[in-house]
Structure formats: structure tokens, C-alpha cells
Amino acid sequence: MKALVNAPENVVAEALEGMALAYPELLHVETEPRFLRRSDAPRRGKVALVSGGGSGHEPLHGGFVGSGMLDAACPGEVFTSPTPDQILAAAQAVNGGAGVLLIVKNYTGDVLNFQLAAELLAAADIPTETVLVDDDVAVTDSLYTAGRRGVGATVLIEKICGAAAEAGKSLADVARIGREVNAAARSMGLALTPCTNPQAGQPSFQLGEQEIEFGIGIHGEPGRSRIPLAKADTLTEMLLTPILADLPFRSGDTVLLFVDGLGATPLLELYIVYRAATRIAEQHGLRISRRLVGSYMTSLDMAGVAITLLRMQEDWLGYWDAPVRTPALSWGATPC
């Protein structure tokens, strides 16, 4: 395995030190237990957003800590859930008196540990709500999941709920919005190459020279099938067809289209997929009102792409457009 690391066991700790050094104005990294928080947290009277999960999906989640998105993120080791004490400490550190929203991707370890943390928070009289993300249409019941896996919708929920919290919405309202976004989002991805966990040293699976994993999970868990590599337009249609059918998305729907690189995918390829996806969405009668193209939720060095489609509600547009300043997603109040 080739990677720019020192000791495999220190990958996450050293990367977090690097993040703290790279973004001194935006975030602080705590080490005992480990979490990242907004440098200006807690924000009095604002609902605090806390997410987390295994590392290896950067910039998710730590790259979304900052004004307009997360108040804290709890990174586990690579592809390993964070522990309840991390989540508890993060939530206590950023709680501004208006309660804490936990945003949890549907993987068994994450669900269990966030649930334990929520019970500890309740015992500490900190009001807590949880949004469980399960937007992946590829498979039901997977290697690490009962039900559907949580993937790209997580980024959209963190942005939209982050803006709603910033706008002063109550914990109940922010949680409701998060659940509504999750319910209106569907995703699916495919891998051209496996990823290699530097703490394991081996590729997560093997693929033939002209083979792809269709419906891939973000830890390299199996998808729906192994299929031959095909043209980008064909593969994009194969991803979008089950996404469109699942919600289902209907002609006339207004959508946000998110094309996500899985880590090693050149931007040239993401734009080719985005082009194909817009055509298919428009043939389906959808109006694309917002979009996101880039590598925002990755699987280390995996080459591949995932597509998320979100049926937008009118009041989410303002939340999407609202200012945000995090390492990975940043824009000002208006185009300057």
C-alpha cells in the first residue's frame, strides 16, 4: 500500500492535528476524548449540530464544522464508529442551551453509539433529537447496516439544518427539517477501484481490469452487482434510474443534484457525469434548482462516483444558499 502516512495507528490523530493547524480560525480539535468543534461554540440560543462517524470519508464530517453547518464532529478511527464518550463530550461542549441535533448515518455501530450518547445527554438534561440518514437505494441490510445505508444526503442535511439552526429555528423544527430532507433524498454510487484503509493495509476488495462495483458502500461494502465498465452516460443512467423510481421523483419536481466523487475521481470525470445526470433528470421532467459537484463524502482513495437527488422544498432554497464557512463548503452571503 502506498500512502503519505507515518504510522498507520496514528493516521487519524495526525490528520486531526493537521486540520487544527490548517483552520485555526474555524475550528478546534479536542483530543480527550476526540472531537472537532467550531472555534466560537457554544453559540448561545442556537441549536447545536453534532455529527460523526468513521474517518476515511473526508471532508465529511470534520470538513463541515464551521458557521452555517456543524458545531462539532466526532471522528472514529478509519471506518470505525466514534464512541459514546466522544459524542457526549462534543455535544456538551457545543450545547448553547437550545439543544443538540445528532445527525447519524445508518450504520449499526454509529446508530448504537449515538443512541447511547443520546441517553447520557438526556440524563444530563440536554435536550437531544436525532436525524437518521438512510438515503442509499442500492441495498437493504448491508455489511454494517440494518435497513438502508446513509450516504450523500448527509452533506445536504448538514448544510440545510445548519442554516436552519443559524436562522434560530427550534430543536424540534431543525430535526423535522432534517428528517424531511432525508425522506426526500435518494442516492446510489459505483466504484471503479477499491479503497485501501491505511490501518488495514489491504484493498477493501478486488475488481477486474474492466469491472466496477455497482451500488458500492462507502466502506467498500458490496453493492448490487459487479458489472463491466461502460460509458459514463450509461453508468449515470444506471445510477439515476433506481434513484428516480424509488422516491419516486415526478415530472415537475424541483431538485438539488449532487454528484460526489469517492476520493480519487478526477473533476473532469465528475463534470462528465454531472452533464449526463442533468440530461436524464431533465428528460424525466425535473427542474434542477441547485447543484453540488465535487468530492465531499469519500472512501479514502476509491475511484468512483455517487449521485444524490433531493426533491427540494421552497423554504430549503434559502437554507442552501445561506452563508457557510467551513473547510470544505464555503460561500458568502451573495455572489461578490
Next chain:
Amino acid sequence: MKALVNAPENVVAEALEGMALAYPELLHVETEPRFLRRSDAPRRGKVALVSGGGSGHEPLHGGFVGSGMLDAACPGEVFTSPTPDQILAAAQAVNGGAGVLLIVKNYTGDVLNFQLAAELLAAADIPTETVLVDDDVAVTDSLYTAGRRGVGATVLIEKICGAAAEAGKSLADVARIGREVNAAARSMGLALTPCTNPQAGQPSFQLGEQEIEFGIGIHGEPGRSRIPLAKADTLTEMLLTPILADLPFRSGDTVLLFVDGLGATPLLELYIVYRAATRIAEQHGLRISRRLVGSYMTSLDMAGVAITLLRMQEDWLGYWDAPVRTPALSWGATPC
């Protein structure tokens, strides 16, 4: 070769169509001849910034078109210089009457074609200045270059000159600033894997399982040597030592530290390198006042990292911090 493409000959054209669809508010893509321009260009009275080069380095340059950076970018085919007619048409389209600054990386084809375009612009009575970027300390006279290659400093010049132009500086001043930034910047990179040009279908070179190319060029051209893979801290020191010695950077200097992923490098690894680089810089007595960490100038799917160090001048800090809204670099006026 595995890539998300349709036909190799259409990679750039289709990716540009995708970009136009992804950023309708920020930019327009012209096809005959091919260039990207700010959607609100020309800006009356503002110096216009035009850059370009071979495709395959995304987000450079098209991803830096927008307010606060480039007015136009001219993409060639993959790893192929844009033609003079592209550059001429782009400059004419975005010239707002205050002249045009051409930002050119030092590769023979780029230099020649931008020079021809500058002559055509002079004949059309459009005042033009050129900033030639040649910050790579790895080698002198390379596969496509006489003198030093232009690499990471390009991103910094486009940001700093973009802000200076936005602030109303004259063409002579913006060009002077660009040359000063180039003169104060030094870079070097290394590759863990080759890249594969989808229009060629073959890896650009071969590397052993535990071998890296030290001093790599952004088209896969040879660097200084093939060396065994080592720890991230060791490799970071090997990159920084010649960078520090070259300018030379001196104890007490204030610097911008830019750690650039070459395309397929996980963010976890970039943060580990950033951590190492800050330590070495500080041991050298440098004060890091600004930083940039991410994949901003890439070589398709190459795994590896490049480091750029810029000795900052006081008046560049405000230009660096100034608002920017482009696909790849974006922030508002103040942390929100």
C-alpha cells in the same frame, strides 16, 4: 484504463459542458473557440485576468473563474496547450478597457501560444501584460520546459492578482504583484502513482510498488529521482528542504503554506503532510500566516502531493483574504 468518460476525444468538451451546467451563475463556456468566462464579464474598468493551459489539472484553471479571481480560462485538450485563437478570443471577450493580464505557466507550448496571443492583442490595441510562473525547484529544463516549470504558485497568483484587480489596481500594478508573488514562491512535488491521460489510455510512467517519483512534473514528467516510499514526515522534509534553500526563506519570514493534492490523494494524507510541513517551517523560524490545503492543481488521477511556500508581503494578506466566488475557491467577506 478505468475512467468515467464516454469517448476519449470528447472528454474536455463534455466536462466543460458539465461545468457550464454546474455553475450557471458564475460562468459561461464558449465553444468556438473554447474558453470559460465570468458570467458578468467584461467588468468595465477592471483589469481582466486570463489564464489557461492543458486540461487535466482541474480545478485549475476553469475552477478559478469567477469574482475575485480569473475573468477567463482557456483549456486545451488534456496536457495540451490552448491555441492562440482561444486566448485571443477570451481576452477580447473579458477586456473591460483596463487591459488584460495573461498568467502563463512556464511550459514551452503555453509560453509560445500566449506570446502569439499577446502579439495579436497588441495589434488589436488591447494593452496586455504577462506573468510567467516558474516556481518549481525540482528541475531546470524539463520535458516540456526551458527553465523551471510553473506549478502551485499559479493558484496563489490567480487569487492575489484577482483581488488586486478587483480592488481597482492598474494593469502595470497587477502584473508587478503577480511577478513579485512568483518571485517569492517555491514549490516541489512527489508522485506515489502515475496519472493516466484518458486521451492516451496509458499510465504516464511506471513506478514500483514501494517507489515514488521525487520532484514530479504535473504531466508526469520526470523529477529528480526515483526513491523508496518513506514516512510522510520524511518525505515532507525532503520536499521542503530544497524549497527553503532555494529562495532562500529566512528565519522571521511570514509565509503562506500551500499543500496540494495531485488528484487521488485522500485529505487525511494531505493533513498529515500539512502537519509535518508546519513543524518544519516553524523549526526554520517561519511564521505561517495563511494556508491552503486541498487538491487545487492536479494531474488527473495521480496520487501524490506538492508543497508551495510563498513569502508573504504585508499588502498581499488583504488580497488573499478578499472575497472570492469561484467553483473551487470561495469565501465571503468575513467569517460568518
